[in-house]
Amino acid sequence: MELNGRGRGKVLYGLLTVILLMVTLLAGCSNAGGKNESDKGNAAKDQGNAEQSGKPVTLKFTFWGSPQEKAAIEKATQAFTDKYPNIKVDAIHIPEADYDAKITAMVAGNEAPDLGYMHGELADPWQKDGKFVNMFELLDADKDLKRSDFLDYIWFKSSEDFAYGISTAGETFGLFYNKDLFDEAKVNYPPAKPEMAWSWDEFVKVAQQLTLDKNGKNAADPGFDPDNIKQFGVSFETWHGPVHAAVINNEGEWVTKDGKFGFSQPEAAEAIQRLADLINVYHVAPSPVQMKSIPSQAVALQSKLAAMSMHGQWINLDLGAAKVNYDIGVLPKMKRSVPMGISGASVIYTSSKHREEAWLLTKFLENPEGAIDLYKGGLWMPTMTKWYTDPGLVAKWAENNPAHPSGFKDAMMNNLLNNGVPNGSYYIKNFSKVNAITFSGMDEVWLGKKTALEAMKELEAKIQPEIRGRYDVSP
Numbered sequence: 001m002e003l004n005g006r007g008r009g010k011v012l013y014g015l016l017t018v019i020l021l022m023v024t025l026l027a028g029c030s031n032a033g034g035k036n037e038s039d040k041g042n043a044a045k046d047q048g049n050a051e052q053s054g055k056p057v058t059l060k061f062t063f064w065g066s067p068q069e070k071a072a073i074e075k076a077t078q079a080f081t082d083k084y085p086n087i088k089v090d091a092i093h094i095p096e097a098d099y100d101a102k103i104t105a106m107v108a109g110n111e112a113p114d115l116g117y118m119h120g121e122l123a124d125p126w127q128k129d130g131k132f133v134n135m136f137e138l139l140d141a142d143k144d145l146k147r148s149d150f151l152d153y154i155w156f157k158s159s160e161d162f163a164y165g166i167s168t169a170g171e172t173f174g175l176f177y178n179k180d181l182f183d184e185a186k187v188n189y190p191p192a193k194p195e196m197a198w199s200w201d202e203f204v205k206v207a208q209q210l211t212l213d214k215n216g217k218n219a220a221d222p223g224f225d226p227d228n229i230k231q232f233g234v235s236f237e238t239w240h241g242p243v244h245a246a247v248i249n250n251e252g253e254w255v256t257k258d259g260k261f262g263f264s265q266p267e268a269a270e271a272i273q274r275l276a277d278l279i280n281v282y283h284v285a286p287s288p289v290q291m292k293s294i295p296s297q298a299v300a301l302q303s304k305l306a307a308m309s310m311h312g313q314w315i316n317l318d319l320g321a322a323k324v325n326y327d328i329g330v331l332p333k334m335k336r337s338v339p340m341g342i343s344g345a346s347v348i349y350t351s352s353k354h355r356e357e358a359w360l361l362t363k364f365l366e367n368p369e370g371a372i373d374l375y376k377g378g379l380w381m382p383t384m385t386k387w388y389t390d391p392g393l394v395a396k397w398a399e400n401n402p403a404h405p406s407g408f409k410d411a412m413m414n415n416l417l418n419n420g421v422p423n424g425s426y427y428i429k430n431f432s433k434v435n436a437i438t439f440s441g442m443d444e445v446w447l448g449k450k451t452a453l454e455a456m457k458e459l460e461a462k463i464q465p466e467i468r469g470r471y472d473v474s475p
Contacts, residue, residue: 012307120425127164165345169380190329192407203332207233210307226283272452280448285406316378320403378403429468
């Protein structure tokens with residue numbers, strides 16, 4: 001899922017400011033009692049009715065994603081209707097850059113979807129306002145599934161008993177690379193096993209060898225021209241996903257467990273600075289300005305504008321479809337190399353008149369058995385544990401296809417299962433404001449005008465009053 005992942009959620013600061021204002025205006029007319037609207041005692045009965053009823057129902061389902069993702073989702077929702085002929089799905093694709101604004105407008109106009117994708121930035125304030133059904137209530141009443149069937153981290157929770165969303169998919173970051181460019185430079189491929197991860201210094205040296213100017217000199221050569229680069233050694237995006245993944249690998253935190261702004265502390269600031277140095281010191285990565293001319297990380301690798309990309313597994317869909325000669329390594333090591341779990345949330349709106357049918361669709365999409373192309377095609381990784389541990393099930397989606405090259409299992413699948421830690425969107429309270437303010441202060445870091453420590457220290461006074469703590473820490 002191209003993000004800016006999904007959760008995949010990369011949203012410009014100015015757009016978020018507008019959205020947050022709209023959310024505030026919507027608060028007065030929301031269903032504040034939505035969290036208590038469901039009756040757990042009737043949930044199982046209602047689910048059975050949804051499966052057995054022949055009454056025609058149309059679900060409005062909203063989602064974002066690349067053209068390949070759009071096609072994959074439409075195919076999956078049609079397969080759902082084939083299984084449940086009385087339930088049709090109006091699958092509404094919205095470009096991710098416009099998603100939050102359009103969903104906000106739909107809700108304001110009493111045209112909310114029944115279910116769909118949701119960025120963490122918008123999900124947190126809306127769940128406080130009672131806009132989403134408790135997934136745990138539906139799951140606990142389900143005759144087929146239980147909580148232990150899923151990976152631990154994948155729930156968006158406001159408490160131990162209330163999950164306002166489930167990860168749309170299992171997703172994480174890795175080091176994608178174009179094998180042809182490594183072969184041309186006679187450079188060894190990145191390791192896929194986490195215990196063999198490159199050190200940060202080793203990674204930088206490889207990126208220098210793979211960065212070429214218009215005269216064919218690499219970034220370590222005398223006379224290298226940093227103003228005329230035709231091939232970058234590595235690329236990355238500057239939204240919270242890739243940045244927080246780096247911070248986690250340097251054992252830093254975004255919001256500490258005692259409620260402090262963690263990005264201004266040494267471990268986090270050092271990780272952010274290392275990313276900025278790839279752009280401004282080593283000249284091996286494009287700046288945000290240069291990235292504007294590159295449509296996506298998948299295109300950067302496919303078109304050989306970059307040899308490596310620190311990005312999310314959802315680009316397997318685009319790389320596999322384009323038959324790029326690529327593979328995946330584990331992220332370079334700072335103090336450690338662990339995979340950060342990330343995803344957009346899948347939610348069901350309390351305003352839906354068809355929440356039982358919406359739960360059926362949610363289950364269908366979360367279970368690779370019913371929507372195998374979404375997984376086999378490289379877009380998603382499962383949220384259900386058995387699809388990582390049962391060899392027969394693994395073979396159905398993660399083997400013998402172009403979207404899952406040889407390094408995938410070690411660098412992503414097994415790594416996420418055994419070592420995954422959650423992104424801050426799962427547990428940071430008031431995430432929308434914390435994210436918006438934090439990344440409003442990053443621009444000068446990427447431009448080399450301020451160090452990460454300077455920029456984040458300057459933000460402390462502004463952001464600390466907006467920090468409300470973490471959902472994973474008891475009051």
